[in-house]
Structure formats: C-alpha cells, structure tokens
Amino acid sequence: MTTQMEREAPPVDDQASRPSRKPVRIAVRAADPITLTGLTCTLMGRPQLQVDSTSQAADVDVLVYAADAVTATTAAGLRRAAGEFGVPIVLVTGEFDSSQLLSVTECQVVAILHRNVATAARLQETILSAADGGAALPSKLLGELLRQVQTLQQDVLTPRGLNSSGLTPREIDVVRLIADGCDTEEIGNRLCYSERTVKNIIYTMTNRLRMRNRPHLVAYAVRSGVI
Template identity: 30%
Template structure:
C-alpha cells in the first residue's frame, strides 16, 4: 500500500480503538520469525494476537509467508469457513498467488515491506467489517503487471493528471471511500466527488475500479 494512505489508516485504527471495537486476531505462519515480526507490529498497534486455536465469529486470521502460496499453505486445512476473515501478508505477491488468495477467501493482501503497524491495524479492522482492501501494487500483480509498471513512469499518451487527482487515485487504489479520502486530504466530500468525476473523464473510464485498473496499467500510480 502507498505512503499517502498512512494518515487515514492511522486515524481509522485509532478511531476503532477509541470506540471500543474488539477484534480478535490470530496469526499463522510456517516461519516463526516472520510470525513474530507481524505479531510485534500488531501489538505495537494495540492489537494483541490470540493464542486460541479455534476461530470465533468475525475473527481475523492473518496468514504470513514469504509468498502468498506459502502463507495459504500455512493455514491449511483450516481455511476460513465464514467464521473469520482472512488477511494475507507476504514478501512477494504474484498474479498466481493473488488469485489463490482470493479463491481461499482473502479479504485483503499486504506486502510485508508495506505492513506498518498502523496499516496492518487499519486493514484488519476493514477485514473485520467484511471489507476488502488491495493496494495498487497488489492490483498491479492481479493485472499481471511487473512491479516497475506500478511506479511513477507513465506510458506515452497517458493523460497528465494534477497532483490532487493523483492523490485521489492512489487513495482509491488503496480501497478508501470518498469520506476517508476527504479526511486524508483535508477537503470536503463534494471536492473529492468533483475530482473523481474529472479524472474519470480524462481517463475515459466507466467507474472507480476501471479508473484504478487503467492507472496501474499505464503507470500513473
């Protein structure tokens, strides 16, 4: 996930904690070191991992591995059966791995390098609410793009967007709604709607998902 989304992620997690929202998290991995790193980040964010082996309703199961495939393998045969939400944290995210995670019921995927305590907490709270969350880097893998294509370099003929439009696009790619985008950019929801309307016209896309996919493919984000 991208750095511009961090303030919103922090605010979201902090708001949930203040509201007394209880989220039980279980971390599983075949790599004890990788598991310990993720658990330490969760504790830092105010989420203490549970040791109980049996899932409770609305638990969030965090599968950790060097690849998505390894993370999924670490939780077999206990794949989510509707009683808990799945979050995958992996060092490497391939298209095959991302599709496997989605088939396994993953609500969200986070690259290890991007998994700050705040971002993990925000993603876990989103998963707990039944919401999906993919960074634009994860989306790039799903579209079978190379990591370089998700960088700032644009392909020839790609429309030039303003700084504000790019910020909104990146936050949209990170799964944020208009209200969260407005809070992050400190502007009104009406302004966000106008920016989205303008950039959809410039990119000639049908909806938000199409806008994000197009932006990733052309290297805008």
C-alpha cells in the same frame, strides 16, 4: 512469473476519529516461527486488537497470515487456514506470484500488504477494515484479479452456462423456490418439471458444490448474491 508487489498503499485513517469499539479478536499464522513471534509481538501492543497465539477458530474475527512469498505451497496453507477459521484473512508477504491471486482470494484473503509497508499502525487499520467487511489490494493486484475473473467467466463459466456463483439459471430458479419453502413437488409444478428432474437438479448442485443439504445450498446462494 513472481513479481514484487507494489509498495504503495492508501493513507492510514485518523484513528482518533474512529468511534469506540469492541476489540477485534485476531489469530496470527506464519510460515516460520521467527516471523510468527515478531508479528504477534507487533500486534499485541496495538489498541483495538486482541491477540492470542492459541486462539481457537470460534474466538477469532480476523486471521493474519504471513509468508515470505506467495506460491502454490502458501496458497495451500491459506486454504487450510480458511477451512479452519472461516474468517477474513489479511495476508502479509514480500513477493507475490500473480498466478496465485485468484486462488488466495478464494481462500477468504481480503487484504494483501507488502511486508515493507506493514507497519503496526497500517496492520491495525487493515485488520479493523477486514473485520468490518472491507478489503485492501494494491492497485496492480486488483487489476490483475479483475482480469483473471473476467477470463474465468469467459473461458470456463459462460461456455458451461454457469455464472460466478457456479450455478446455472435453471439451478438458480430451483434454489430460489427452496428458499421460499417449496418442496420438491411444488418446485416441479411451478417450473413445469417432473419431481425426478427437480431431484436431479438438486443432487447435481449439492454434489458439484459439495453442499451438505438444502439449507446449506440456500445459504451458499445467498452468500453468492443470486437470491
């Protein structure tokens, strides 16, 4: 069911106390051209932000994405944007379908603002926080996200012997040894596996997680916090 997001938000920090910093480079995307133009104009005059409507992925620190409502279609757009830019996303919306919450957070959305509270000052503060690795979700959505993650863990991951990284304990042991520089033979000797078993474990991981190679697999494990 689609519900309107809560309109409460934490107070904006005093910008005067914020130390001088390099401008955060942002790109703006929206579901329609009118919203795109309005949002771009709103942000272009803000200090500490550098807005370029033609920004390329390599030149962007944060992406601001606006949509009237968050639906399956919006989630698909966010996935494309996440794949294109690979940076934190600040989502501005009027309505939110809570069933899409886990999907959008998987698309690197780190902050969600209701459009009624998305003033220029609050947008800037949220963007700066996202650039620094912060996140901002309304309390009701945060509680719902935690509930959905718990359900995913209990109903999907745990029965398959997986954790939130999508790796089994045996796979984690192998990845840790890869990260230590061990080759297939050394991994097998340390874990008492045959080389064929080690190769099968690595193939299963890379295929399931769509990793390109062993370094990519190690990088994924590091980002997931398992090594």
